[in-house]
Ligand code: FES
């Protein structure tokens with residue numbers, strides 16, 4: 018192999034270092050109008066009146082959209098008015114849109130819109146939300162239109178309930194000699210893509226709707242706009258250029274709907290909308306919060322027997338992706354361990370908080386934080402080394418997952434090897450805690466991780482390959498380039514298949530739903546599997562066509578032919594053959610007559626064997642494979658003031674065959690950095706009224722340059738048999754165990770169990786001193 | 790007190806070119822570069838001085854263009870990422886995989902270039918102090934650190 022595994026430089030690299038790379042908001046046109054949202058200042062309030070009279074008078078204002086009843090939106094339950102009517106349910110909810118000639122006019126007019134609110138009692142956490150006395154975020158959940166299998170509980174804040182019933186929980190507890198039970202929680206936070214969301218909409222006179230958007234899911238934008246507004250799906254054309262970071266946040270469809278409504282309000286003219294940072298943080302979907310109760314039990318020898326888990330997913334004001342997120346919490350509700358008896362109840366719970374989008378890892382980092390913290394507490398009770406407890410229980414081929422899938426080596430990789438390697442790399446044997454001096458200690462914490470994806474069974478991906486006159490080829494896929502480099506990896510795969518140079522494969526960066534074959538969504542680390550398989554199928558299809566023509570010209574059997582270096586030739590006599598350029602646009606005989614025609618390779622892939630989950634037991638196959646790993650974080654903790662520095666972050670991940678080494682490394686360390694931010698510092702701070710007090714990058718600080726630890730990353734490469742070249746997903750795994758490993762290291766360092774994120778010095782101090 | 794209303798004509802010196810432009814007094818340099826001059830390399834990330842995505846060079850020093858008014862800029866040498874081509878820092882960013890989505894990259898590169906020009910022997914603490922003003926959400930900063938250090942150290 019010559020292309021696979023190599024650190025091929027991403028195709029759009031030159032554009033990105035010269036400022037030529039274009040993102041949605043970089044596109045402008047003369048005559049374009051600008052939309053600006055007005056967002057609510059309360060967590061929960063009735064809207065008495067919206068006064069737009071002053072705003073309307075501002076010269077240059079073309080339309081104001083407010084107070085109008087549009088169809089309800091939302092992915093599994095239609096519970097969200099795109100623009101609030103009657104009441105607002107979270108701080109940041111859109112109450113109006115101003116459309117004007119320039120951004121500054123729109124902004125000025127927006128400040129002149131007066132909304133008269135009557136504040137309502139606020140549901141400020143999922144725990145409060147499930148109390149009998151809690152105010153209702155939605156008065157009539159039962160009346161909403163919803164997908165089959167989604168069951169909101171009437172007269173409550175519960176939007177859905179997913180159950181896992183594996184084994185016999187009573188038996189599990191009978192066999193358990195040591196148990197622990199704890200409550201864990203963390204508030205919502207955000208993705209903070211550096212590019213805030215933006216969308217540009219235009220409605221043509223014939224009704225065609227053109228949307229340009231910074232989305233991870235352009236095909237979903239098309240599908241959902243069509244469903245929500247009853248528009249023929251072919252009339253919606255979505256175009257997505259490069260995206261400035263997504264991490265799941267741009268997989269939700271929100272701003273596109275507003276841009277569409279804004280354009281509609283001005284007779285279909287082009288309207289651009291771009292979130293300011295505050296809006297991107299609180300108005301558009303965020304990262305979920307969680308409240309969890311974890312009870313696990315094991316024998317005296319430390320063999321896990323039972324786990325009983327209750328997850329309350331902070332679904333915010335609207336259920337959108339939260340139901341799916343809460344389902345994912347249930348699917349991989351434990352760490353990667355063999356546990357025969359599992360009960361899990363995962364609820365999507367309405368609160369008066371911003372509502373969640375997927376977040377890198379899709380509920381797994383969240384579940385891992387609570388489960389892996391509980392594992393350490395259990396180890397302490399057993400007086401067993403926490404790494405040893407994990408090693409003893411590591412899930413193996415032949416074991417079953419919480420949804421009762423029987424695992425094999427291809428689907429679950431090699432957890433024990435990951436643990437073994439991380440033990441070495443972290444020098445675990447030198448001791449979990451080392452006293453530096455009176456003031457400082459160094460401490461290590463471990464977490465094991467796994468992740469499957471819970472994407473719909475019918476998700477598919479398509480790829481088209483066309484040729485240029487010189488025999489080079491063009492690769493067209495619906496994967497959005499959000500920074501993961503997937504399109505470059507696809508080019509590597511196709512080049513490998515054609516035995517040609519990756520430079521001879523051109524990739525189309527933009528996705529245009531009218532011209533690009535569909536790729537479900539650029540999420541869940543599934544680009545390499547799904548689009549990869551589709552790309553290889555397209556390559557094979559093209560090669561077969563080339564062989565067909567060449568075999569007739571050369572008067573040989575097609576299966577005696579081979580391709581390489583933009584040529585097709587006889588296996589036995591490599592000198593006898595044709596250059597691609599002689600074949601890919603039809604072959605012309607010396608006499609002038611021609612055969613064949615333009616070669617267009619097409620390929621698709623649909624996940625196989627993925628099933629729905631049984632509503633009573635959760636039994637079913639959620640996705641294609643689990644990528645697994647073990648991670649360690651080492652901190653230096655100051656016992657005097659409770660501050661700490663993260664010294665090392667170590668990941669050993671089984672991501673199958675590594676396709677682009679430096680690319681994969683960057684995905685992993687980037688995800689680790691994000692996970693450390695999530696665990697250590699990032700969260701929304703709510704006041705009593707459910708208002709977010711820190712909706713700015715000045716008060717909500719992601720990890721900064723210089724704060725990064727030393728990263729140590731190693732890969733275990735157990736192939737996933739279904740995947741091209743045996744690769745597993747790699748975009749999320751680095752994040753998954755970071756909050757847990759950080760929590761475990763700090764619990765050891767501070768000598769107190771820590772149950773809540775973010776792990777800021779003040780909260781460690783409060784836990785240690787027993788203060789609120 | 791200087792009072793400006795309506796619009797004013799100013800001439801900006803950008804990447805060595807003189808660019809006349811009509812602006813409102815309250816318009817930021819970032820808004821003018823992107824909205825009026827088609828120079829979209831500088832990115833909006835917060836419009837608040839917190840993220841550094843909008844960084845350009847003013848008389849050789851890094852400046853967050855969201856924090857500067859256009860009317861402050863005449864008479865100054867403005868350099869944007871579009872004015873850099875084939876520089877060692879750009880090559881180094883590519884070779885070290887120092888970006889993923891690339892949105893923070895122009896800002897980082899302008900900041901780095903200014904550091905290279907003004908403080909070619911910068912010790913680690915100075916590098917850290919400078920680059921702290923930019924946020925990258927994709928990478929874990931390791932590659933960016935390598936990219937700048939390789940330019941500063943292997944001269
Ligand atoms: S946009 Fe200027 S610092 Fe963020």
Ligand code: FES
Pocket residue numbers: 211261262500887888889890891892893894924925926927928
């Ligand atoms: S490369 Fe995406 S934010 Fe830095």
